[in-house]
Amino acid sequence: MSDKGNNSPISGEEGSAKREVSAGLMQYSPENLMPFGPVHPALHEPEYFKLILEGEVIVDAIPRIGFVHRGIERAAQDRTWIKNIYLFERICGICSFAHSLSYVQAIEGILQFEVPKRARYIRVIVAELERIHSHMLWLGLVGYWTGFDTLFMWIWKDREHVLDLIEAITGNRVHKSYNTISGVRKDLPENISEPIKREMAYIQDRIRYYRDLVSREETLVVRTRGIGKIDAETARKLCPVGPLLRSTGIARDVRTEDPYAAYDEIVPEVKTSSQGDVASLLTLRADEVLESCRLILLALEKMPSGPTKLTAPRSVPKGENAFHVEAPRGELFYYIRSPGGITPERVKIRTPTMANVLTATSMLKGYTLADVPVVLTGMDPCFGCMDRISVFEVDKEKQWSVRGEDLRQYGISHYKTKKL
Amino acid sequence: MVENDASEDSKKGMKVGGALGEMFRTAFQRPITKKYPFGAAQVAERFRGKLDIDPVKCTGCGVCEAVCPASVIQMVHTGTRKVGTREIETKRPTFDLYTCISCGQCVDDCRFEALRLTHEFELATVDKKSLVMDKALKVVN
Amino acid sequence: MEEGNLDDVAARVGGQISQNRNSRVLTIEPGKLRDACKFLIDEMPDFYHLSTVTGFDEGKTIGVIYHFWKGKEFLSIKTSVPKENAILNSVSDILPASILYEAEVKDLLGVEFKGNRMTLQRLILPDAYPPEAPPPLRKEADPEKIRKMMELE
Amino acid sequence: MDALEVVEILVFPGLTFFVWLAFVFEWLDRKTTARMQGRIGPMLAGPRGILQPVADFFKLTSKEEIVPQFSDKLVFEWGPPFFFAAPAIGTIFIPVVGLNAIVSSPYDLLFILFVLAFSTLMAGMLGYASAGRFSTISIGRLVLQYASFEIPLLLAIVSPAVAAGNLSISGIVQAQSNFHWFVFVVPIGFAVFIVSSLAELEKPPFDIPDAKTEIAAGWMTEFSARPLAYVKLTESLSYVFLSALAASLFLGGTAGPVLTNVTILQDGIYLAYFLIKVFAIGFAIFAIKTALARVRINQAANLFWTVLTPLSLLQLGIVILLR
Amino acid sequence: MSYLTRWSRKRSIWVFPVNAASCNGCDIEILASLTPRYDAERLGVEVVASPRHADVLLVTGTANSMTRGILKKIYEQMPEPRLVVAVGACALGAGVMRGCYNVGHGVDKVIPVNLFIPGCPPRPEAILFGILKLVGEHPRGQVVAKEQIGKVSTTEHEEGEK
């Protein structure tokens, strides 16, 4: 034992004393919301729902989001256009590039900039790399959530190859900080096309294997098939976005309907599925990864030469612009108002998850408590979100917050007692 | 528009333990784990690590303070300097590197090339204050 | 494009249409909002996908925009309400997708949406947000002061 | 009880031996799982990380104990040693050196069944005593799961006993000498036993009562420090115990061709047979648990009631007919 | 403190990650540091599901007004000796969110922090480094830039080598 251990913070008193803490860890209590489930290192915004019940049937569900609300939209109004790129990028670590892409393109719209063609192609490449990484992340997390750790480890292992590329191109694995008004900050590194081709071949190979695995491994399929079903009619009414929408058979994709960057020249094939359940989302996302690989290779092949950015002015003229891009999880919407100057007057951001929450909540109505977690699971981005639900019983004035799983348990016991 | 064919998937038939083959294959391959804490770490050429300043090149113009999105940089008064007959206040930047997001905007905008992003990432520390970089202050006299 | 249709809407509810790059903006009176949305849904059954609802501070008034999207363009229905008496009739019953977006505008800008049940409680503002402070996106709100009031330091 | 017997029970081949075996098992589990996932697994604590479970154990014992306010303090604090005792007592019925266990009675198997039930009951009590929300849900699942796997497990255990015409484990082992392994006689029973023991051990695909992504650590959520150390140790000990049981009931346990008459060497050979078989079963369980996703509680119950119970009944019928 | 205790504490580090209003970037990197490429389990790190089991709390994010209460509560649930590691620029001093109306400027203003890992987000290697530092060890490797970009990682790892 070296002496080093002594001055490390881990040395502490021998913990022999017994301590009584004020309350059990997860006691039933109205204020105990625990917005981070036990281990959700990879969740997005924690949310929670209040359910209004009549007996067993849910008559209303009220979501409560905003656990990660930081006040970014307000802060953006006091910062310069350039600083805001870095700020918006950090709304989320998963579709960081999509955020900055949407934002700078909205500004470029007001400035009426013609972005150099090479920059537009590079943007497509990075955006698609990000989609691959995000979809693989989600696929891995499905494994994690269903207790299939091996799947999680494998997919995340292969995801590192994409992150390698992203790091080589942009300089950071997560927050790319690569977009700037009028283009991208740096050209692609030299000799990158060889590694990209190699990695894409590898990813395609692996994803084909995983697609086969997730659609055939029975323990996984029984947990996902028929879960969280939505139909096209509901989807049309509630306007969810991204794969959640496409899994119902509606082929809406910003990249094809309203092409941005270079998607007018690199046209994606929109994948859909008609099942609308989690199982079909698994294969749908795998398909989208394969499609993204194809797009990247295509963009690489057609890549023009030239500059990658222009000199952009520091202030933006008066004007407003709405812009959206297809982030990995769906349409990401930005609305910008410029008062004419170096700071924006208002930037409105609508993240894809925000659009999908509603679908999940509204689908709860009419279901019984036992169905809740199942329904919320289907809401897509992640299994993580079906976490916190607070239950109102209209007559008893009782309210507590439970996790989705408790509810299912409750439901099961309910059915059991009914039968007996 | 391509339909992701679910019926085709179900035709293939289910099996329990579909991952077993791949599992054994993986088990007998070398683990892909990198050596890092016990061997060299590889980072990409462009990797944006810790910010570094060359105190000699810095002129104290203050551009970096103005462009930093994370309010990392404060200009500190370091004294005065005679230019001809006038006394000019000199300033130098200090960096609270613990909030630095390594975006590189200051590096891009410093016209005197005093700043650069290194490849260093082993920055964990028990003392947050040790991440304040005030090298530039010390060189000025 | 249902250009004609939109003109119909404009004629019916008495607003003006302006073109702004890739979006057409229909500016209407606050009282006509429901009519406009209803008309839009009825006349364009394959109606625009509601992207979001934006609110912003215009100084004396608060602007509220409903962004619809279809194909290559946006259609925005814009209206303004006075700051002191910021009340709108919610369209969440005819346009279910708007319910959360309206609640967000209510939280961040303090616009009441009558008939929107989600606005009964906070949706994204923190519980600790001081009720006496102005909603955060209004121009008079001062982030530093709010931080102090929430004892975040 | 003479001194030698006490040493046998407490040191070798009794408690201490099995506790160390449990540590090794835990390490092997983590290591093989890691390798199958393309990782390395523990490697700092001891050579190749073999002391990792030991480090975990001693670290936990040196931590502060937290007692939740609303818990049943008596059970919460004193339950874990009893929980630990269940598989610990079970192990003394298993022959490790020689063909006879330290303790052997004509009704061994009944006692083993009692031990299995007791450990589930204890787990339930511990979770209930800690009065946490996750614990409570977890107990619901635990009980439901126990109710479903108990019958198949019982029938699976009874099959080899019927085949051997003996309820004593030592007797069953002796009946299997000369490669007359019961796994060839009652293959279905063996399979049912492995699946049910996955459920008993709360390993995937039946780690429903402590699914960490769903209900935190299940009934263990509220435990810390020493009680947790016992609980974790008990889990690995049950792991070993069930593997050893499977090896003894179906693979002949210590039985095998014996080549020498020198007692020490002979014991060594017995021990080697025993360990090889136990680890073989262990590896099979590691592989299964690494390859599968967790099923839902209702699906698990379905599986046990509609598939495994009839299967094990069928097996029992066949065995009875064969005799 | 006995040798055994010190040794076991160094070799067995159970962490409980908490997202206190972070952007996920740091959380993803924490998770990534457990996956095969980085495999924090080598160092004895295990992610546990309950703060009661944890030795180390990994906090990411700015600890805004919604999450700081929870953070305190979770901290209170941990048994001594407990350590807190702040991961990412946000947890150290709000990072790019500095000055937003609903962020705290640093987790160390809410609960005592033992180790700070800066970066936005810190790469998994930086997190591994932090963990080593936390237990008072030092890494053997140095940082080198990749000669070949995007190289498929097949770096083998000789086991036993430390």
Ligand code: SF4
């Ligand atoms: S994007 Fe807007 S709503 Fe979301 S956290 Fe930031 S300020 Fe809050």
Ligand code: SF4
């Ligand atoms: S929807 Fe996109 S931006 Fe929002 S949390 Fe998820 S990944 Fe991040």
Ligand code: SF4
């Ligand atoms: S459901 Fe998924 S996307 Fe929604 S908050 Fe939870 S983790 Fe995030």
Ligand code: SF4
């Ligand atoms: S040369 Fe001009 S800009 Fe540079 S330091 Fe001197 S006065 Fe400032």
Ligand code: SF4
């Ligand atoms: S670092 Fe560069 S930008 Fe900053 S003050 Fe010095 S010279 Fe100016």
Ligand code: SF4
């Ligand atoms: S250096 Fe450039 S940006 Fe800075 S004050 Fe002078 S002119 Fe302005």
Ligand code: SF4
């Ligand atoms: S790298 Fe970015 S965050 Fe860091 S000091 Fe420079 S501008 Fe500020």
Ligand code: SF4
């Ligand atoms: S430090 Fe960066 S990556 Fe980490 S939570 Fe904050 S913004 Fe996200």
